[in-house]
Each structure stands twice: as structure tokens, then as C-alpha cells.
Amino acid sequence: MIRFLSIRLLRAVVTVLAVMTFAFVVLRMSGDPAQVLLGPDVPQNVIDDFRAAWGLDRPLAQQYLSYLGQIVSGDFGISMRDRSPAFELVMERLPATLQLTVPALLLQLCIGIPAGIYAALHRDSLIDRGVILLAVAGFTIPSFVLGLVLVLIFAVTFSMLPSGGFGSVWHGILPTITISIGGIGILARFSRSAMIEVMGQPYIRTASAKGVSWRHVISRHALPNAAVPIVTIVGFMVGSLVAGAVVTETIFSWPGIGRLLIVSVSNRDLAVVQCILLMIAAVMVVSNLIVDLLYGWLDPRLRTQPAH
Amino acid sequence: MTLALDETRPRRPVLSRLAAIPATVGFGFLWLGFMAVCALFADLIRPYDITQMDLMARLAPPGSPGHWLGTDELGRDVLSRLIQSIRVSLVIAFGATILSALFGTTLGFLAAQFRGWVEHLVVMLADFQAALPFLIMSLAVLAFFGSSMWLLVCLMGFYGWERYARIARGLAISAGAQGYAAAVVQLGATPSRVYLRHILPNVASTLIVSMTLTFPEIILMESGLSFLGLGVQPPESSLGNMVGFGREYLTTAPWVMLAPAVVIMLTTLSISLVGDWLRDRLDPTIR
Numbered sequence: 001m002i003r004f005l006s007i008r009l010l011r012a013v014v015t016v017l018a019v020m021t022f023a024f025v026v027l028r029m030s031g032d033p034a035q036v037l038l039g040p041d042v043p044q045n046v047i048d049d050f051r052a053a054w055g056l057d058r059p060l061a062q063q064y065l066s067y068l069g070q071i072v073s074g075d076f077g078i079s080m081r082d083r084s085p086a087f088e089l090v091m092e093r094l095p096a097t098l099q100l101t102v103p104a105l106l107l108q109l110c111i112g113i114p115a116g117i118y119a120a121l122h123r124d125s126l127i128d129r130g131v132i133l134l135a136v137a138g139f140t141i142p143s144f145v146l147g148l149v150l151v152l153i154f155a156v157t158f159s160m161l162p163s164g165g166f167g168s169v170w171h172g173i174l175p176t177i178t179i180s181i182g183g184i185g186i187l188a189r190f191s192r193s194a195m196i197e198v199m200g201q202p203y204i205r206t207a208s209a210k211g212v213s214w215r216h217v218i219s220r221h222a223l224p225n226a227a228v229p230i231v232t233i234v235g236f237m238v239g240s241l242v243a244g245a246v247v248t249e250t251i252f253s254w255p256g257i258g259r260l261l262i263v264s265v266s267n268r269d270l271a272v273v274q275c276i277l278l279m280i281a282a283v284m285v286v287s288n289l290i291v292d293l294l295y296g297w298l299d300p301r302l303r304t305q306p307a308h
Numbered sequence: 309m310t311l312a313l314d315e316t317r318p319r320r321p322v323l324s325r326l327a328a329i330p331a332t333v334g335f336g337f338l339w340l341g342f343m344a345v346c347a348l349f350a351d352l353i354r355p356y357d358i359t360q361m362d363l364m365a366r367l368a369p370p371g372s373p374g375h376w377l378g379t380d381e382l383g384r385d386v387l388s389r390l391i392q393s394i395r396v397s398l399v400i401a402f403g404a405t406i407l408s409a410l411f412g413t414t415l416g417f418l419a420a421q422f423r424g425w426v427e428h429l430v431v432m433l434a435d436f437q438a439a440l441p442f443l444i445m446s447l448a449v450l451a452f453f454g455s456s457m458w459l460l461v462c463l464m465g466f467y468g469w470e471r472y473a474r475i476a477r478g479l480a481i482s483a484g485a486q487g488y489a490a491a492v493v494q495l496g497a498t499p500s501r502v503y504l505r506h507i508l509p510n511v512a513s514t515l516i517v518s519m520t521l522t523f524p525e526i527i528l529m530e531s532g533l534s535f536l537g538l539g540v541q542p543p544e545s546s547l548g549n550m551v552g553f554g555r556e557y558l559t560t561a562p563w564v565m566l567a568p569a570v571v572i573m574l575t576t577l578s579i580s581l582v583g584d585w586l587r588d589r590l591d592p593t594i595r
Contacts, residue, residue, distance in 0.1 A: 015435045022436070022445075027452055133332075136584075140576040142528050144535045144548075145569040148555055156559050236438070243443035247532055251555075261444070262536065265451040273448060281439045288438065 008292050012285045019281035020071070023274050024064055054080065067274075076278075077271030079264075086271040090257060090279060097256035099172060100248065101241045104180035108237065112184040113230060116191025121218070123196060131188055138185025143244050147178040147251040164253040175252045179244040183237050190233045194226040201225070227298050235291035239284050333585040336578035343394055343575055350395040356385040358392045359543050367561040380564045381557060389545050390567050396540055397547045397572075400461055401526045405519050407465025408526075412472025413515060417503050419473065420480035430477070434470040442467050443532060450538040460539060464530060468522040472515060479511040520583025524576035531572055547572050 034050045051057045055066070070077065076087040119131035154174060155163035162171050198204065199222055207217045246258035253259070257276060264272040329337075346353065355374075356362075362375075362383035370378040370386075377386040419427040446463050453459060480503070483489045492506050531548025533539035535555075540546035542553075547568040554565030 011432070011435055014432065015439045018432070018436045019440050022440075023448065026449055136577060136580050137573075140524060140528075140580055141573050142531055142535075142548075142551075142569075142576075144532060144551060145572065148551070148558060148565060149569070152558060152562055239438070239441040243441040246443060246447070247536065250536060261447070265447060268452065277440065277444065277448065280441065280444060284439045284441070 004296070005292070008289060012289055015285055016278070016281050020068075020274075020278055021064070023277040024067060025060075027268075027270050027273060028060055028063065071278075076275040079269050079272050081264075081267055081269050081272075086269075086275040089272055090260065090275050093255060093257045093260045096166060096254060097245055097249070097258065100175050100179055100254065100256065101245055103172070103176050104183070104244075105238070105241060107176065107180040108183040108187055109234070112187025113191045115184075116188040117195050117223075117226070119188070120192045120195035120199065128192075131192065135185040135188040135192075139182045139189075140185075141181065143178050143182060143247050144251060146181055147174070147248055150174045150178060151251070164251070166253075166255050171252075171254075175248050175254055178248045178251070179241060182244065183240060186237065186240075187230070187233065191226070191230050194229040195222065198222050198226045224298060228295060231291055231294050231298065235288050238287040242280050242283065330585070332581050336581040336585075339574055339578040340582065343398065343571075343578075346391050347395040347398045350391050354388045354391045356388040358384065358389045358545055360384065360388075367557065367564075369561070370563050370567075377567050378561070378563045380554070380561070386564060386567050389550060390547075390571060393545045393547045393550050393568060394571060396544060397527060397530060400457070400464060400530050400540075400546070401523055403461045404464030404467060404526045404530075405523045407462065408467055408469045408522055409472050409515060409519055411465065412469035413476040413508075415469065416473035416476025416478075417480055417507070419477045420484070421499055421503070427477075430473055434473065437466070437470050443529060446529070446533055447536070447538060450533065455538055455541055457540070457544070460530065460533075464526050467526055467529060468518075471518050471522065475514055475518060476511060479514065480507050483507045483510060517583065517587045520579055520586060524579045524583075527572065527576055527579075 034047045034054075034056065038047060038050060048057070055063060067077075076085065076090075078084065079086050079089055082089060115131050115135075119128040122128050151163045151174065154161045161174055162168075163174075165171055204217060204221055207221045208214070212221070242258075245256060246261060248254065249256045249258035250262060257279075260272065261276050263269075264276070362379060362385070364383070365372060365375065365379050366383040367381055368375050368379045368383070370376065372378060375385050375387070377390065379385055380389070415430050415433070419430045449463060450459070480489075483506075488510075489502055489507055492502050497506075527547075530539055530546065531551065534546045534548030535552040537549070537552060540549050542549070550568035551565050551572070554561075554568070557564050
């Protein structure tokens with residue numbers, strides 16, 4: 001287990017480093033932020049001063065090394081637009097994004113998994129078919145369409161909820177639903193197939209045959225085994241939540257990190273974009289590490305097995 | 309594919325075989341066929357040019373004379389733009405799905421052939437892909453490099469490759485253990501011949517099933533990016549950017565946004581239904 005975890009940890013660090021390098025190279029290779037920020041009619045000497053002030057005139061490798069040095073010492077650079085530290089800008093927006101994504105993740109877990117398991121245990125019943133159809137519909141509807149349709153129904157037609165903005169609990173309802181629906185569908189479908197697969201295994205038949213109660217078979221034999229693949233997919237869903245936040249925050253003018261990313265990307269605000277990408281990568285890597293830890297807890301076989 | 313399948317089963321009358329297809333899957337096939345016709349013959353069935361403006365009939369509701377699905381804010385025919393958008397979105401999704409399958413399968417086979425550090429490299433690339441949500445990565449690349457059709461297809465072509473790589477690697481390794489691959493190696497076949505002529509046909513059905521998974525996801529990804537204004541650029545039009553621009557007129561002219569939205573939903577839904585059905589019949593790993 002220790003060996004397994006240390007290899008995973010090493011891979012996680014390498015991955016974050018790779019994302020950092022990718023973000024750095026792509027953002028530097030693709031054109032001059034000076035031109036976008038200063039506008040087209042600026043004299044050359046102003047542009048040169050700007051480039052010198054931000055270190056953009058140095059060779060790429062040198063810029064990269066000093067960037068790495070800064071990151072290690074906890075300095076994420078300064079926003080070219082606001083002149084304030086990029087990390088602070090991102091942290092200011094973080095609570096708003098968490099207000100959407102945390103309830104959305106809880107909704108996904110509390111609705112998706114039970115619905116899938118119930119459907120699996122009542123396979124081919126009317127409810128099972130209903131769950132499958134709703135699940136497929138849930139993840140095939142694009143979040144931007146769902147968001148706009150919800151606005152059209154609940155804000156425009158019935159004036160029940162605000163169509164955008166930030167402030168009260170009411171503002172959060174439509175965006176949270178918009179982010180969570182796709183994941184609920186995926187989780188329901190996935191839990192259903194994981195559970196169906198487990199229920200077909202010989203050990204379930206053995207348990208039933210030796211007289212274990214049905215409730216006990218489900219809770220002690222089936223669920224723990226179905227949990228491993230379900231936990232895997234939850235780890236991946238954290239990423240789709242982050243991506244969903246970008247689109248949803250745009251629709252509902254929600255002042256979170258996704259909105260900040262879109263604005264900074266169009267302003268070519270290098271430090272802010274890099275900081276956000278790095279943070280997202282770190283969140284993803286950590287959530288995958290947590291999934292790995294959960295594997296060890298859920299599946300005793302993995303604790304002793306060497307890593308592959 | 310169905311032909312090959314039928315040879316192994318007792319022949320049944322055509323009608324009963326058709327009846328065996330669930331209604332939802334039948335609908336999926338019909339809708340996809342309809343979409344394919346729209347994409348192939350877009351130039352012929354489009355009533356107007358996509359940029360042709362009818363300024364007297366701006367934001368005309370659906371059912372107006374000459375404009376079945378109404379017009380947008382510049383009086384451009386929504387139906388014509390929709391047909392063209394279907395073509396653009398499907399071409400991008402199709403091209404990208406093929407690219408992603410090619411790329412992923414190649415890497416998977418390479419990993420299976422060479423093992424060792426090549427395999428580690430592929431795993432590392434997959435880790436990298438998993439660490440940055442694809443939408444976010446494409447957002448950064450497109451915003452900084454500017455969006456062109458080619459860049460968009462190539463970028464989308466990186467979506468989901470790791471799925472093919474994993475499948476191709478796993479199946480190639482198990483094929484190596486099954487004897488038929490080892491037998492042709494013994495006969496002196498080159499690795500490329502072994503992989504392309506012997507292993508690939510044996511794993512193709514599984515790969516095709518994963519293509520039905522990737523295809524709708526790429527449509528959603530492209531339309532999401534276009535919705536955010538970073539995908540297909542005007543005057544060209546895609547399903548996502550129609551929704552994006554239609555959003556401005558959500559209250560006064562919802563049809564501008566609803567028409568492409570419905571098409572996106574029905575298309576992705578159809579592919580998922582058909583794909584699930586195909587997987588149940590073709591995928592040897594879940595039988």
C-alpha cells in the first residue's frame with residue numbers, strides 16, 4: 001500500500017508539473033499579451049517597456065525557470081490587468097464557485113447513486129426503464145441548453161426565480177440544477193450497470209443460497225463490491241463539475257472562477273489563467289488521489305497488492 | 309457490422325428482425341439518417357443562403373411565410389442556418405472522432421508492442437489529460453491561438469483518445485496471449501502486419517462502440533466551446549454558436565435558440581441510444 005501510494009503521489013506531482021509546463025508554453029507561444037492589453041495604436045517603445053517590465057523579452061527557458069522558482073516560493077504572479085496578485089484574485093472568486101459545485105456534487109451523489117442502485121435491483125421494471133431514459137436524457141442535454149431553458153421557464157415565463165446574478169439562496173437554485181443534472185445521469189447509469197454486474201457474480205448467488213437475508217446480501221456483499229467502480233467515476237466527475245462551472249457561471253453571470261477564467265483568457269492575463277489552470281489540475285489530482293485511498297479502504301485486496 | 313453478426317445466427321425473417329429493434333433505437337437510427345442527409349445535401353435543401361438577410365422580417369416567429377422556423381435578429385432564415393450548422397457540427401465531430409480513434413489506438417498498440425518506457429509515457433499522457441478538464445484545456449488553447457476550423461478539429465481529436473488507447477492496449481496484450489497473434493509472428497509477419505491485419509479486425513467492434521461514446525461527447529464539447537464564443541466563428545455557423553447568439557433573444561425570440569438546442573439534444577440522445585444498443589450486441593467484453 002505504501003509503495004502503491006508513493007508511486008501515485010509521484011505520478012500526481014509529475015502530472016501537475018506537466019500541466020504547469022503545458023499552460024506556460026501554450027500561453028507564451030501564442031502571441032503577445034502586450035498587444036492585446038495595450039491596444040493596436042500604441043507606439044513601439046511603450047510595448048517594449050511593457051514587455052521588459054513583465055519579463056516577456058527574455059528567452060522562454062529563462063522565463064520558465066523564474067516562473068518555477070516563483071511557484072515554489074508561493075508566488076503565483078501578478079495580474080497584468082488588475083496589478084494585484086493573481087492568487088488573491090482567484091481566491092476572491094473561489095467561494096462563489098464552491099457555493100455552486102459543492103451542493104451540485106452532493107445532489108449528484110444523493111440522487112444519482114440511489115436511483116441507479118434501485119433501478120439495478122428492479123431490473124427491467126417500469127421504474128428501471130424510466131431511470132435509464134431520464135439518465136440518458138440528463139447527460140445528453142448540454143448544460144448551456146438546460147440552463148437557458150430553465151431561465152426561460154422559471155425566470156421569464158413564471159418569474160419565480162432570478163435569471164442570473166449572485167446574492168441570495170434563490171440565485172443559486174437554477175445554476176446548481178444546471179451543473180448537477182449531467183452528473184446525476186452519468187452516476188445513475190454507471191451505478192446501475194456496476195450493480196447489475198455485481199449481482200450476476202457467483203458470490204452473490206452463494207450468499208443467497210446459504211440463506212443470508214436479501215437485505216444483508218445487498219448491503220454487505222453487493223454494495224461494497226459495486227462501490228469500487230462508482231468511486232472511480234465520482235473522481236472523474238469532479239473535473240466535469242469544474243468544466244460545467246465555466247459554462248454555467250457564464251449563463252447565470254455568476255462571479256466565480258469559471259467566469260474569471262473566461263474573462264482572463266480573453267484579456268490574455270497570463271498569470272491569472274496559469275494560476276486557475278494550476279489550481280484546477282491540483283484539485284483534479286487530489287481528488288484522484290482520494291479515490292486511490294478509498295480503493296484501499298474499500299477493497300482489502302489492493303492494500304497488499306503491488307502497484308501496477 | 310450487423311451482416312457479420314447475422315451469419316452466426318439462424319436466419320430470421322426481415323420483419324421480425326426489425327421488430328427486435330426497440331422503438332427508441334429505431335427512432336435513433338431514423339434521426340441520425342435524417343441528420344446525415346441534412347449534412348450531406350445541405351447546399352441543396354437549404355432554402356436560403358446562411359448570410360442572406362431579410363430585413364423586413366427580422367425575428368419573425370416560426371411558421372411565418374417563407375421562414376418555417378422563423379428568422380433571427382438580422383432576418384436570416386433559422387432553418388437554413390440550422391441545416392448548415394448541422395453540417396459543420398457533424399463534420400467537426402466526425403473528423404475529431406476518427407482522429408481520436410486513430411491516435412488512441414496507435415498509442416495503445418505501441419504501448420502493447422514495446423511495453424517498458426513507452427507504456428509509462430502513454431500512461432503519463434493519459435494522466436495529464438485526466439488532470440485538466442478537456443473543455444478548460446481547449447478554452448486556453450483556442451483563446452490564445454485563435455480559432456480556426458482545422459485547429460478545432462485537431463484539438464477535438466485529442467478528446468477521449470485515452471479510452472481507445474486503454475482498450476487497444478488491453479486487447480492487444482490479451483490477443484498476444486491467445487495464440488493467433490503469436491502464430492503469425494512465428495510465421496514471420498512484421499509487427500505492423502500483425503497489428504493491422506490480425507489484431508485490429510479482432511478488436512474493431514469494441515473500438516467502434518467506444519466511437520459511439522466519443523461522438524456525442526465531442527458534439528457537446530464543440531457546441532459548448534462555440535457557445536462560449538471560442539469554437540466556430542461567424543459568419544460560419546455551428547449548432548453551439550447558434551445557441552450562443554440566440555441567447556441574446558431568449559425573451560423576445562426563443563426559437564432562434566431552441567431550434568439548434570433541440571437538434572443537439574436529439575442527435576446526442578440518438579447516438580447514445582444507438583450506441584448502447586450496438587454495445588449490447590457487439591461488445592465481446594460484456595457478453
